[in-house]
Amino acid sequence: LKIGRIVIDPGHGGHDLGTVGPGGLYEKDLVLSIARELQTLLIKNVGAEVILTRNEDVFLSLEERSAMAIQYRADLFISIHANSSRHRSISGVETYYLDFAKTSAEREIAARENASASSSLHELEDLVKKIAQADRSSESRELAFMVQKSLFAGSKKVIPSTQNRGVRSAPFIVLIGANMPSILVEVAFISNPRVEKILKSEANKDHVVKALYSGIEDYMKTLGSELVQNRTTIK
Numbered sequence: 001l002k003i004g005r006i007v008i009d010p011g012h013g014g015h016d017l018g019t020v021g022p023g024g025l026y027e028k029d030l031v032l033s034i035a036r037e038l039q040t041l042l043i044k045n046v047g048a049e050v051i052l053t054r055n056e057d058v059f060l061s062l063e064e065r066s067a068m069a070i071q072y073r074a075d076l077f078i079s080i081h082a083n084s085s086r087h088r089s090i091s092g093v094e095t096y097y098l099d100f101a102k103t104s105a106e107r108e109i110a111a112r113e114n115a116s117a118s119s120s121l122h123e124l125e126d127l128v129k130k131i132a133q134a135d136r137s138s139e140s141r142e143l144a145f146m147v148q149k150s151l152f153a154g155s156k157k158v159i160p161s162t163q164n165r166g167v168r169s170a171p172f173i174v175l176i177g178a179n180m181p182s183i184l185v186e187v188a189f190i191s192n193p194r195v196e197k198i199l200k201s202e203a204n205k206d207h208v209v210k211a212l213y214s215g216i217e218d219y220m221k222t223l224g225s226e227l228v229q230n231r232t233t234i235k
Contacts, residue, residue: 003220005049006042007069009079009174010035011113014059019084021196027082028057030199034187035080037209046217048075062174069178076143076216077182079174081113084191091195092163093155094186095148097140098176099169110170113184139181141167142222147185147215154211155188158204159195162188181219185212 010032012018018027035052042050051072053065069077083094096106144167152164175182187208190196198204 003046003048003075003223005051005072005074006046006076006078006216007051007053007072007074008035008039008042009053009065009069009077011079011081011174012059013054013057016059019082019190021190022088022193023196023200025190025196025200027084027190030082030190030205031080031187032057034205034209034212037206038080038212041209041213042216045213046220062172063177065174066176066178066182069180069182074178074180076219077175077178077180078147078212078216079172079182079184080212081184081186083109083186083189084112085189086191088192090163090189091159091161091192092165092189093148093151094165094168095144095151096168096170096172096175096184096186097137097144098172098178098182099137102169106168106170109186110172113172113174136179136181140175140183143181143216143219144183146218146222147183147212150215150218151185151187151208151211154207154214158207159188159198161192161194187212 012028012031016028020026032054036055039050039052042048051074053068054060065079066077148164148167152162155162172184175184188195188199190199199208
């Protein structure tokens, strides 16, 4: 199988700031920066076209984002976000695939990320159930595990306190309707002031980008998907 096209979705944008760190870092800005760098890395090293749902500070509805992945006939859809907690000491990475939430924490994060949706979560429950039972669910779960493993290893290098919070499931509206392996990645808790400060550094942020890249590359290798020959080694 060949991954011909990847759609990367930087969460939030425009009037939708997302999480705001205690030092003023906006989630919408952090994830756009990460998405741009990830796009550059993938284009340089992987034989696939890479498209961003937004390449500037604009608002897109959750429904528009997955619709773009379908429109472009993407083989992978990856939505990038930054996390938040009332407890500022929490640090860690999480990766989600579409399914019902199994814990109150998963329901809470789904409610926060779905806040800008035009449809209520209740109206979409039947659709979630159908999609979660489809073949793409197992593929999305496999992609999530590989990205989570790589993201945790890469983040640990620059954020010693980071925890592997695992692969989880939740009814994210941004993933509903995507008919390809799709995940939502929470790259860090920027509600943690130390983590926020660390990620304001370009060098530290690069570790997160490279870790995301490595997870995607690992998934492509399991499919036997072709990678660009003589590609640059990612360290």
